[in-house]
Amino acid sequence: MTSSLAASLPERLAADLDGAFPALVRAHVDGIYSGVRRLVPTAADAEDVTQETLVRAYRALTGYDPARIAELRVRAWLWTIALNLCRNAARRRSRRVGEVSLAEGDGAAAPDDVAADAIGVLAEVEWSRRLARLPAPLRTAVVLRHVADLPYAEIAAATDRPVGTVKADVHRALDRLRRMLEEEASP
Amino acid sequence: MTANISAADAAVTAALAALRTRAPSTITDRVLADAGLADRYDVVDGPTGPLWVSFAERGITGVAPARPGEDPAQLLAGRHGRRAVPGRLPARLRSSVERVLRTGRLGGLRVDLSHLTDFQRAVLAKTAQIPPGQIRPYGWVAREIGQPAAVRAVGSALNRNPVPVLVPCHRVGRSDGAIGEYAFGRPMKRALLAAEGVDTDQVEAMAERRVRFVGSDTTDIYCLPTCHHGRRVTERHRVEFHSREEAEAEGYRACKVCRPAAA
Numbered sequence: 001m002t003s004s005l006a007a008s009l010p011e012r013l014a015a016d017l018d019g020a021f022p023a024l025v026r027a028h029v030d031g032i033y034s035g036v037r038r039l040v041p042t043a044a045d046a047e048d049v050t051q052e053t054l055v056r057a058y059r060a061l062t063g064y065d066p067a068r069i070a071e072l073r074v075r076a077w078l079w080t081i082a083l084n085l086c087r088n089a090a091r092r093r094s095r096r097v098g099e100v101s102l103a104e105g106d107g108a109a110a111p112d113d114v115a116a117d118a119i120g121v122l123a124e125v126e127w128s129r130r131l132a133r134l135p136a137p138l139r140t141a142v143v144l145r146h147v148a149d150l151p152y153a154e155i156a157a158a159t160d161r162p163v164g165t166v167k168a169d170v171h172r173a174l175d176r177l178r179r180m181l182e183e184e185a186s187p
Numbered sequence: 188m189t190a191n192i193s194a195a196d197a198a199v200t201a202a203l204a205a206l207r208t209r210a211p212s213t214i215t216d217r218v219l220a221d222a223g224l225a226d227r228y229d230v231v232d233g234p235t236g237p238l239w240v241s242f243a244e245r246g247i248t249g250v251a252p253a254r255p256g257e258d259p260a261q262l263l264a265g266r267h268g269r270r271a272v273p274g275r276l277p278a279r280l281r282s283s284v285e286r287v288l289r290t291g292r293l294g295g296l297r298v299d300l301s302h303l304t305d306f307q308r309a310v311l312a313k314t315a316q317i318p319p320g321q322i323r324p325y326g327w328v329a330r331e332i333g334q335p336a337a338v339r340a341v342g343s344a345l346n347r348n349p350v351p352v353l354v355p356c357h358r359v360g361r362s363d364g365a366i367g368e369y370a371f372g373r374p375m376k377r378a379l380l381a382a383e384g385v386d387t388d389q390v391e392a393m394a395e396r397r398v399r400f401v402g403s404d405t406t407d408i409y410c411l412p413t414c415h416h417g418r419r420v421t422e423r424h425r426v427e428f429h430s431r432e433e434a435e436a437e438g439y440r441a442c443k444v445c446r447p448a449a450a
Contacts, residue, residue, distance in 0.1 A: 018224055022270075025215050033210030051214050051221070058222040127206055146203035178195045 009074055014066035021061070025054055028075060032082055035148030038131050039140060040089040049089055053082040079144065079158035130180050134173055141166050142173035216272035226267075227274025228259055231284055233352055234291075234382040235375060239263055240284055241271045246297025247284065250350045252371050267349040268302065287353050291319025291383055298350045306334070310344040317358040320383040321413045321445070322390065324362040331446070338362070346370050352379065364394035364412065385413060393427075400428040400447050402439045409434040414445035 009027060012020035032053055037046040057078055061069060131139050137159075144155045145166075152170075156163040219225035226248045228241040233252070239259040241249035249263040249271065263271040276284070283296050293315045300308050309332045317323050329341045345356040351370060357379040361367040366387060369376035377387045393412055402409035403420040409428055410417030428434040431441075431448060441448040 021222065021224060022215075022219060025218050029210045029215055029218075030208070033214065034207040037208065038206060047211060047214055050210060051217050054214075054218040055221045058218070058224075123202070124206060127202060142203065146200045147206050149204070149207070174196050174199050177199045181195070181199070 010070050010072045013061060013072075013074075014070040017058075017061055017069070021058055024057070024074065028078055029054065031075070031148050032078060035079075035143050036082055036086060038128065038143045038147055039083075039086045045089045049082060049085045052085055053078060056081050056085075073154065073157060075150065076154040076157035079148070079150065079154070080160075083140065083158060130177055133180065134176060138169050138173040138176070141169035142177070145170045146174075213273075216274075219270060220272050220274060225270035225272045226263070227276075228263055228271045229274055229276040229281075231276070231281065231288065233288055235378040238288075238352060240276065241267070241269075242274075242276060242280060243299065245299040245301065247280075247350055247353060248299045250352055252375060266347075267299075284353070291355065293353060296353065298353060300349070303349075306332075306337070306340065307344040307347070309334075310341050311348060311350075311354045311356075314345065314348075314356055314359055315354050317355060318415065319355070319358075320380075320385055321411070321415065322358055322360045322366070322380065322385065323411065323445070324364070325359055325367075326362045327411075327446070328359055355379075360390075361394075363397070364390065364399055366390060366394075396427075397429050398427045399430060400434055402426040402428060402434055402437075407439050408442050409439040409447060410442040411445045411447045414442055414447070416442055416444055 007015070009020065009024060013024060029050060033046055033050045036049045036053075037043060040046050040049055060081075064072075131143065134142070140159065141155060144150045144158065145152070150158070152163050152166050155166045155170075159166065216225065220227050223244065226241040226243045228239050228249070230237050230253050231240045232238075237253035239249075239251045239253045239262065240247060241263045248269060249267040251259065251262040251266055253259065260271045263269075283294075287293055287296050300311060303311070310328055313328050313331050325341045325345075326335070326338045328345075329335050329338045332341075334340070341359075345359055346368075348354055348356045348370070351357070357369060357376045359367075366373065366376055366380065380390075381387050390412065398412065400409045401412050401417045401420060402425075404424050404426050408416070409426075412418075426437075426439075428437075428439070434441075
């Protein structure tokens, strides 16, 4: 127990999954939600995907042996799960008949967003719209790099693509976003 | 030109970084509950006021009075040692809980006592058999479960009852007949008993007069004062006893329903 403070999250998960899992949730829930929010249409979808990602992660971990858990690159592994669920989100949403559908980028549903001032909400809506115009692989790459703050190596692991390709996608995405800004500034 | 482009890129990356936000706190709660690492809790109307009721796949895991200013998660965690997060009782489970609260009988409701010792479980199982509106002494529970010396241990097992009201530890009182202590305060214990039809003032008055048992001079049977049979005895035929020996010396036998000899 004396070493538990110094132990890494994977080591703690390997030693005591149930005891350490809440720490995994606390460490990663904001990052996953922030990124997922820009990859699915609504805040409600983002909540669903984030929740499902973490629940699936727990269930998967219960089947892993401790040696495998100790070696895990937790964040990249969580994003592998999250990206799969993002791809299914639109389909899942269309099955939820009768539920109020939130228009894209309306900035609603996340209670923490409510406190944001009107200018902040407007900016967020604008950026959601710009990101939505990017092709999916570019959007994923730039969101993981600059919203979720993942290093290139982890994005490569999460998306199962070479690091060089990921870097190129991030740069192309930034390039396009910059040009969108320039076009908006000059009518 | 290059400098301008990277400055523009920096503006874009800063704007993207600003999109980073906190996840709604409910996500963490729902994840832990779905993973089975936390119970959920909801509020239910109890006989003397609202109750927090926590639950999991295994059934009801905790009960505590819902009082203003108290944090249900902490209260319930303190009772049963598990994390509890807000949730909604499934309709069937809710109606089962409401039935128990209405009838005062546990019936087939699943309560999770898996983290308790065999002794604690035996105490609670015996307590669950005490009918509504009746009081049994701690010593009675101890005798009934075959541990006559464990009176104090019975008291502490009941004090730590994770599912009070549902398992009616409020129906267990002191051996001198007084209503006694309760984990959530004496007033709540008295109120729960009163809601079941117990005249708590009369119970306390008899305890003060040191009356432990009541008998009927027509049947020559003696009972605990709140026994269903004891209470039916009319004033004219009612006899009071201070001890088992006194009752038996006068030729009375113990009621087979409330088994006062075990008290």
